[in-house]
Amino acid sequence: MNRKVFTAIAALALSTGTSAQELKIGFLAPMTGIFAQIGKDMENGFQMYLDEQKGNFAGAKVTFIVEDEEGKPPVGVRKAEKLARQDNVQMLVGGLLASTGYAIAPVSTRLKTVYVLSIAAADDLTQRDLKEYPYIVRTSWSSSQPHHPLGKWACENGYKRVVTVGADYAFGHEVAGGFQKAFEDCGGRVIQKIWPPLGTKDFGPYIPTIKRDADAVFTVMVGPMALQFPKQMQEAGIKTPLIGGGTSYDEFVLPSMGDEVLGHVSALQYSAALDTPKNREFVRKYREKYGKVPSYYSESNYTTAQMIHEVMKQTKGRWPGPEKFIAAMTQLKLEAVRGPVRFDDMRNPIQNIYIKKVEKKRMFGYEKDELWNTVIQTYPDVSQFWTYGKDAFLKQPVYSRDFPPCKYCN
Amino acid sequence: MNRIAILLGVLGIVALLAPFAGPFVILLLAHILVLGIVAMSVDLLLGYTGLPSLGQAAYLGVGAYLTAILATKFGVGLGWDFWLVIALGMAAGAATAAFFGLFAIRASGVYFLMITLALGMCVWGLAYRWNSLTGGDNGINMRGRPSFAGMRLADDLTFFYLVLAFFIASFFALHLLVSSPFGKSLVGIRERELRMRILGYNTWLHKYIAFVIAGAFGGLAGVLWAHLNGIVSPSDVLLPASVDVLLMVVLGGPGTLAGGLIGAGVVVFLRDYLATVVPWWQYVLGTVYVLTILYMPSGIMGLFKGGKA
Numbered sequence: 001m002n003r004k005v006f007t008a009i010a011a012l013a014l015s016t017g018t019s020a021q022e023l024k025i026g027f028l029a030p031m032t033g034i035f036a037q038i039g040k041d042m043e044n045g046f047q048m049y050l051d052e053q054k055g056n057f058a059g060a061k062v063t064f065i066v067e068d069e070e071g072k073p074p075v076g077v078r079k080a081e082k083l084a085r086q087d088n089v090q091m092l093v094g095g096l097l098a099s100t101g102y103a104i105a106p107v108s109t110r111l112k113t114v115y116v117l118s119i120a121a122a123d124d125l126t127q128r129d130l131k132e133y134p135y136i137v138r139t140s141w142s143s144s145q146p147h148h149p150l151g152k153w154a155c156e157n158g159y160k161r162v163v164t165v166g167a168d169y170a171f172g173h174e175v176a177g178g179f180q181k182a183f184e185d186c187g188g189r190v191i192q193k194i195w196p197p198l199g200t201k202d203f204g205p206y207i208p209t210i211k212r213d214a215d216a217v218f219t220v221m222v223g224p225m226a227l228q229f230p231k232q233m234q235e236a237g238i239k240t241p242l243i244g245g246g247t248s249y250d251e252f253v254l255p256s257m258g259d260e261v262l263g264h265v266s267a268l269q270y271s272a273a274l275d276t277p278k279n280r281e282f283v284r285k286y287r288e289k290y291g292k293v294p295s296y297y298s299e300s301n302y303t304t305a306q307m308i309h310e311v312m313k314q315t316k317g318r319w320p321g322p323e324k325f326i327a328a329m330t331q332l333k334l335e336a337v338r339g340p341v342r343f344d345d346m347r348n349p350i351q352n353i354y355i356k357k358v359e360k361k362r363m364f365g366y367e368k369d370e371l372w373n374t375v376i377q378t379y380p381d382v383s384q385f386w387t388y389g390k391d392a393f394l395k396q397p398v399y400s401r402d403f404p405p406c407k408y409c410n
Numbered sequence: 411m412n413r414i415a416i417l418l419g420v421l422g423i424v425a426l427l428a429p430f431a432g433p434f435v436i437l438l439l440a441h442i443l444v445l446g447i448v449a450m451s452v453d454l455l456l457g458y459t460g461l462p463s464l465g466q467a468a469y470l471g472v473g474a475y476l477t478a479i480l481a482t483k484f485g486v487g488l489g490w491d492f493w494l495v496i497a498l499g500m501a502a503g504a505a506t507a508a509f510f511g512l513f514a515i516r517a518s519g520v521y522f523l524m525i526t527l528a529l530g531m532c533v534w535g536l537a538y539r540w541n542s543l544t545g546g547d548n549g550i551n552m553r554g555r556p557s558f559a560g561m562r563l564a565d566d567l568t569f570f571y572l573v574l575a576f577f578i579a580s581f582f583a584l585h586l587l588v589s590s591p592f593g594k595s596l597v598g599i600r601e602r603e604l605r606m607r608i609l610g611y612n613t614w615l616h617k618y619i620a621f622v623i624a625g626a627f628g629g630l631a632g633v634l635w636a637h638l639n640g641i642v643s644p645s646d647v648l649l650p651a652s653v654d655v656l657l658m659v660v661l662g663g664p665g666t667l668a669g670g671l672i673g674a675g676v677v678v679f680l681r682d683y684l685a686t687v688v689p690w691w692q693y694v695l696g697t698v699y700v701l702t703i704l705y706m707p708s709g710i711m712g713l714f715k716g717g718k719a
Contacts, residue, residue: 031689032692067685067686068685072643072645073548073549073641073643073645074549074639074641074643074645074646075645077639077640077641078437078441078639078682079686081433081434081437082434082682082686085432085433085434085437086432086433086434086435086686097547098547098548099547099548099549099643102548102549102551103548103549103551103641103643106551106553106640106641107640110640122548168539168546169538169546169547169548170546170547170548197538198547400541401541
């Protein structure tokens with residue numbers, strides 16, 4: 001009995017002795033439900049970087065704990081509490097849906113735990129609500145960030161009248177809103193806005209209502225919706241060109257798509273077809289390991305792990321505490337897989353935005369013809385405020401179903 | 411009476427041990443108790459009246475959204491007026507049930523199941539689409555729990571004791587109800603409604619009142635639920651939430667009240683605790699459901715032969 005107690009105490013003493021050189025990361029991603037595969041992409045990205053570093057960030061042994069947030073905000077909160085309070089993680093990473101991001105951010109404030117938003121794109125987290133969340137930093141994108149440039153691109157490439165079809169929730173509103181704002185500021189007109197619910201499987205009721213005199217249809221699709229819409233548009237015989245928000249054509253859905261999406265244009269901070277040595281290497285390694293092309297979900301989490309590593313290098317593997325960690329992280333300037341990344345003073349990345357066109361071709365020496373998001377134009381160093389300037393941008397309300405108002409509808 | 415003593419004994423032991431439990435375990439215990447209240451309200455319908463409700467999350471949702479909206483938009487309910495919100499939450503749950511009951515009580519069996527499902531989804535639709543009020547898909551983030559009379563509910567242990575008190579109060583209220591002549595008439599309706607009608611009972615009214623009371627307790631649980639999670643989201647109101655509660659009752663044993671708590675305990679433990687330990691928790695939960703239905707038709711409570719309620 002005594003010996004048992006002694007060993008227990010010894011083990012305890014040892015574990016506290018080394019804890020300074022341990023980094024516990026709690027990772028939240030959906031592992032069950034309709035978003036489970038996206039969650040897998042997220043985890044794979046992070047895990048791949050960890051494996052490359054053999055689980056060691058500058059001397060700190062990384063403990064990586066994955067929890068299933070089921071794509072439901074209250075579950076995300078519960079699991080975040082578990083990670084922070086039972087596992088005592090130093091930081092939370094992940095959260096897929098914008099709504100989950102909005103839900104976990106207050107937990108990070110309450111429990112004084114770092115929360116790295118590696119996917120959740122809800123605009124206001126790094127905009128109007130930022131002051132409430134001192135322990136968050138975003139490594140991915142804000143919903144409207146890539147779609148301001150896309151709006152400008154669409155306008156400059158001859159589209160004058162556009163109909164938007166977007167999933168009816170905050171993310172959809174923000175993506176479509178960003179597009180509309182930049183598009184109309186450059187002289188284009190959004191003539192109709194349609195909002196099918198998130199997860200719509202049949203667009204039959206919506207497609208006939210799309211105005212036929214539009215030059216293009218702008219879509220915000222998420223997950224399985226993205227597959228269905230272009231197919232049904234083709235079946236309905238509508239030839240209006242399609243352009244889309246980043247998630248309408250990301251590499252998560254692209255391999256499941258057919259020729260109906262050829263020529264469709266979208267925008268995001270990453271494309272698997274980005275022809276740089278860094279990305280070529282990343283795609284090759286990722287594909288070898290997981291048997292599929294990396295999506296932005298994977299790249300973003302890979303890069304997030306890399307950023308955390310960079311901070312730990314500065315502190316020589318010691319956990320600097322949440323305030324110093326956030327400060328160090330936002331000072332990083334990084335050559336990431338997606339291109340150069342730095343942070344603005346509201347802790348959102350400034351990065352390249354790629355306008356991409358779906359093409360069928362061979363890339364990186366792979367043998368088969370496949371669909372790739374070929375980059376056709378790069379807008380360098382795009383911030384979440386686009387060209388509007390921080391103060392002017394923050395004066396307007398967050399993009400919603402009714403903002404910007406549809407001036408040219410009817 | 412014996413079973414009540416056991417239940418109180420178990421709750422007492424849990425209350426004594428709670429200060430020594432980890433913070434996450436306390437949160438889970440509070441979850442179990444709040445879901446236990448909802449499960450008891452479903453049990454009143456399913457176990458005593460024979461009405462399988464598949465929309466109980468709607469009343470939880472009404473109570474929760476009311477709490478969140480009052481707290482974030484009007485600053486109401488963060489001090490002594492917390493008790494006012496409790497009353498309002500129960501009233502809102504009851505009022506919603508009173509309205510839905512007009513449609514639902516006409517049906518029975520599978521049709522009742524379908525109607526309550528549809529009505530529950532109406533509440534979900536409102537929560538999801540009425541952006542200006544409910545925050546849509548984002549839901550509503552609360553800014554901290556109430557504090558009054560030197561009690562800070564932000565402390566999870568304090569909050570747990572409050573939830574425990576509400577659970578015990580709800581249990582006794584519902585226990586009184588089902589032991590009363592009114593409760594006996596509900597059991598009569600469950601066993602054979604036609605005979606009750608011939609005996610001169612207005613069975614529609616009895617069922618309607620039971621439905622409204624169940625709604626009130628759903629609303630009460632909703633108020634606690636909102637403060638427990640610190641967020642109210644449409645997924646709280648979604649169909650799976652209602653299904654879960656119904657399964658908890660079936661698992662624990664319908665017609666026992668306490669069974670709901672046991673069912674809630676098993677489900678929450680398996681889903682939220684086991685899930686953090688092993689990735690195949692869903693198989694365990696599924697197996698438990700199947701085995702219960704195959705071998706324990708009267709639920710886990712059926713193992714303790716305490717006679718019929």
